[in-house]
Amino acid sequence: xxxxxxxxxxxxxxxxxxxxxxxxxxxxxxxxxxxxxxxxxxxxxxxxxxxxxxxxxxxxxxxxxxxxxxxxxxxxxxxxxxxxxxxxxxxxxxxxxxxxxxxxxxxxxxxxxxxxxxx
Amino acid sequence: xxxxxxxxxxxxxxxxxxxxxxxxxxxxxxxxxxxxxxxxxxxxxxxxxxxxxxxxxxxxxxxxxxxxxxxxxxxxxxxxxxxxxxxxxxxxxxxxxxxxxxxxxxxxxxxxxxxxxxx
Numbered sequence: 001x002x003x004x005x006x007x008x009x010x011x012x013x014x015x016x017x018x019x020x021x022x023x024x025x026x027x028x029x030x031x032x033x034x035x036x037x038x039x040x041x042x043x044x045x046x047x048x049x050x051x052x053x054x055x056x057x058x059x060x061x062x063x064x065x066x067x068x069x070x071x072x073x074x075x076x077x078x079x080x081x082x083x084x085x086x087x088x089x090x091x092x093x094x095x096x097x098x099x100x101x102x103x104x105x106x107x108x109x110x111x112x113x114x115x116x117x118x119x
Numbered sequence: 120x121x122x123x124x125x126x127x128x129x130x131x132x133x134x135x136x137x138x139x140x141x142x143x144x145x146x147x148x149x150x151x152x153x154x155x156x157x158x159x160x161x162x163x164x165x166x167x168x169x170x171x172x173x174x175x176x177x178x179x180x181x182x183x184x185x186x187x188x189x190x191x192x193x194x195x196x197x198x199x200x201x202x203x204x205x206x207x208x209x210x211x212x213x214x215x216x217x218x219x220x221x222x223x224x225x226x227x228x229x230x231x232x233x234x235x236x237x238x
Contacts, residue, residue, distance in 0.1 A: 041182070048177060054174075055170050055174035058170065059168065063159075068192065068194050069193045070192070071190075073178075073191075074187070074188045074189035076186060078184045
């Protein structure tokens, strides 16, 4: 299935890739892949991502900025990339801090149209 | 004053720079600079950024990711970079979609220690 292929590819082809998920904005995952051995808890993350996207959407509206296309978070332990697929779904990729952010962004960007075609 | 210098420099030396602000996490600006002619409403933005950072901090805690260092938002109209200065303050830089993101990130990163020294 294309969803499963995309999330696995995003993790395995990005240096430092830990996990990827295609998710609805209510935090329910459609497809996910966690690199074997990584301790990412995607269920908890889903809820938090949903909250985060809601806050981001409110911020974008308040600044009349148009819909969110990409969100990038850097913390001590992870780099997180979120990319909107449509108003209902997004894809997230979690990397180690030293992961290849540019490659990750590229893979999400080129994968998005193929995912959206399946909806 | 260094705060005023930094926000002006961040906007004027980044191609596509529109506005920059050093702000407390409660949304109150310490110093801001808006490029003449740009229609950015920093007061509204401040409240939204504060909400966004609160949601992001909760997400980071939930994923045990360590403190947030950088947040990047892409919408149709703006690129927004937020960089944590300390647990209380952050700096934000708003660019046009075609703005030089890499230069903006660089300027915020190298300016942060000089700002923090003043607190």
